[in-house]
Amino acid sequence: MAKTALIPVDNGLLPGLREFLRQTLSRPEIAAVLVPCQLPMKAMILPTLVNDPERLSAANPLAPAFPLNAARMVSRLTRKAAGGTVVAVLRACEIRAFIELVKLKQARSEELIIVGIDCLGAYATRDFLRSAHQDVDALTGRFVESALGGGDGTVDGVCLAPACQACAEPVPSGADLIICLLGADTDRALPVTAATEKGEALLERLDLPGATMPEARETAVAVLVNRRRSQREAMGETTRALTDSLEKLAAYLAACVNCYNCRVACPVCYCRECVFATDVFDHEPCQYLGWAGRKGAVKMPTDTLFYHLTRLAHMGTACVGCGQCSNACPSGIPLAELFITASAPLQEAFDYHPGRSLEEKPPLAAFRDKEFEEVVGIK
Amino acid sequence: MSAFEPTIIAFVCNWCTYTGADLAGTSRQTYPLNVRLIRVMCTGMVDPQYVLKALLEGADGILVSGCHPGDCHYINGNYKARRRIKLLKTLLPQFGFAPQRLRLTWIGASDGIEFARVMRELVEQVRALGPSEAGAKMVI
Numbered sequence: 018m019a020k021t022a023l024i025p026v027d028n029g030l031l032p033g034l035r036e037f038l039r040q041t042l043s044r045p046e047i048a049a050v051l052v053p054c055q056l057p058m059k060a061m062i063l064p065t066l067v068n069d070p071e072r073l074s075a076a077n078p079l080a081p082a083f084p085l086n087a088a089r090m091v092s093r094l095t096r097k098a099a100g101g102t103v104v105a106v107l108r109a110c111e112i113r114a115f116i117e118l119v120k121l122k123q124a125r126s127e128e129l130i131i132v133g134i135d136c137l138g139a140y141a142t143r144d145f146l147r148s149a150h151q152d153v154d155a156l157t158g159r160f161v162e163s164a165l166g167g168g169d170g171t172v173d174g175v176c177l178a179p180a181c182q183a184c185a186e187p188v189p190s191g192a193d194l195i196i197c198l199l200g201a202d203t204d205r206a207l208p209v210t211a212a213t214e215k216g217e218a219l220l221e222r223l224d225l226p227g228a229t230m231p232e233a234r235e236t237a238v239a240v241l242v243n244r245r246r247s248q249r250e251a252m253g254e255t256t257r258a259l260t261d262s263l264e265k266l267a268a269y270l271a272a273c274v275n276c277y278n279c280r281v282a283c284p285v286c287y288c289r290e291c292v293f294a295t296d297v298f299d300h301e302p303c304q305y306l307g308w309a310g311r312k313g314a315v316k317m318p319t320d321t322l323f324y325h326l327t328r329l330a331h332m333g334t335a336c337v338g339c340g341q342c343s344n345a346c347p348s349g350i351p352l353a354e355l356f357i358t359a360s361a362p363l364q365e366a367f368d369y370h371p372g373r374s375l376e377e378k379p380p381l382a383a384f385r386d387k388e389f390e391e392v393v394g395i396k
Numbered sequence: 397m398s399a400f401e402p403t404i405i406a407f408v409c410n411w412c413t414y415t416g417a418d419l420a421g422t423s424r425q426t427y428p429l430n431v432r433l434i435r436v437m438c439t440g441m442v443d444p445q446y447v448l449k450a451l452l453e454g455a456d457g458i459l460v461s462g463c464h465p466g467d468c469h470y471i472n473g474n475y476k477a478r479r480r481i482k483l484l485k486t487l488l489p490q491f492g493f494a495p496q497r498l499r500l501t502w503i504g505a506s507d508g509i510e511f512a513r514v515m516r517e518l519v520e521q522v523r524a525l526g527p528s529e530a531g532a533k534m535v536i
Contacts, residue, residue, distance in 0.1 A: 261490070323445070327444065381483065384478070384479055
């Protein structure tokens with residue numbers, strides 16, 4: 018059988034995808050499916066581990082909701098042998114973050130099949146909750162129509178989260194199975210293509226008609242990626258101008274209350290115990306008085322800039338640009354813009370692309386005998 | 397107002413640069429008082445946050461110094477340090493931090509004269525750069 022098949026969606030995209038997931042879950046070798054589902058009690062979408070095929074009627078992997086990066090959830094499911102294979106439906110940035118976590122030995126790719134869907138982006142959670150009301154499926158339909166119909170996914174004036182607007186990697190290239198929306202005939206059938214042997218093995222066992230990749234896909238992907246790239250450049254330019262001195266950076270982060278939600282939401286902030294949560298930062302009362310005395314005044318809580326710069330130094334090379342830091346910030350600081358912009362030169366310096374490959378070691382976990390000679394010496 | 401005296405925080409490894417500093421002392425070499433040595437077991441343990449802390453507390457210059465490549469007591473700590481310095485020298489200039497304020501050198505245990513010379517030169521360089529922004533303003 019070919020490596021590409023078709024998922025019929027004559028009855029609508031969501032029913033077609035749900036049927037595909039039901040078929041997948043009916044395979045005896047698949048223990049459960051992890052997929053964004055609408056919660057029974059509210060118009061809210063969260064990753065849900067589904068065992069009962071009936072419950073897949075709530076699955077909605079296309080909704081413009083992205084309340085958390087599910088790489089962390091997949092990490093919980095895979096860090097030890099679970100005794101069954103899970104199929105996880107993830108966004109492209111969730112897959113990239115998951116690959117980083119595997120490299121950090123905080124997740125395993127065994128007993129896991131990743132299904133990626135071309136990502137159309139999502140709203141900030143606050144915006145999603147405001148626009149979803151009760152009928153999430155209807156909102157999803159209008160959102161997909163806008164995003165695939167040449168629009169930018171804006172529905173009723175609500176637009177994509179800034180990180181999604183600037184995401185130049187909507188295709189889930191690290192997945193085992195890739196479901197294509199871009200360039201597909203979304204009224205009839207979605208091509209699903211196997212990118213790995215694992216994916217191919219599953220696809221062969223599903224009862225789906227074979228197909229070839231639609232010719233329109235390459236162009237559709239290129240159009241979207243180019244638009245997103247120029248948005249990313251514009252975002253970078255704005256952010257750099259706002260943060261090009263320590264004083265301006267402090268002003269950018271001035272609303273920070275050191276809640277550390279951005280660190281909790283970050284899928285690649287890898288420390289099991291963050292140093293900022295340890296007693297290293299339980300300063301003695303006399304220390305505060307000392308700082309205030311030396312500088313004349315000291316803002317409390319202290320160490321805000323220290324915290325954000327440390328985070329950048331620790332996870333900047335692994336930042337997948339998912340934007341969850343912004344989503345989690347109670348003060349509305351545009352953190353994703355800062356982290357995406359400041360991380361890009363770090364990734365470039367080490368020629369490292371987070372989530373690209375399991376084989377590439379994280380830059381700070383590797384070294385070569387002769388490299389970066391330019392940083393040595395005082396000339 | 398008194399002339400600007402820079403403060404330089406130097407993270408030096410126990411086995412090479414610190415021993416080199418010791419040799420500079422026993423050899424009666426002199427170097428400016430502006431340099432505050434912090435002895436660490438290896439430059440490979442200098443987490444970027446140590447450098448950031450020194451910077452944000454107002455250090456005008458920061459030096460990380462350890463064994464020459466191939467000489468690390470722990471085999472490869474200095475190579476790891478080099479990557480971290482590369483990282484910081486890429487990250488910090490984005491926020492207006494002059495990269496010359498952060499230095500990495502290899503100074504061996506027998507390089508007492510070299511140690512004193514590097515310290516003298518470094519202090520003059522940082523003096524020429526002037527006080528760091530973090531020390532002058534409240535950017536905590």
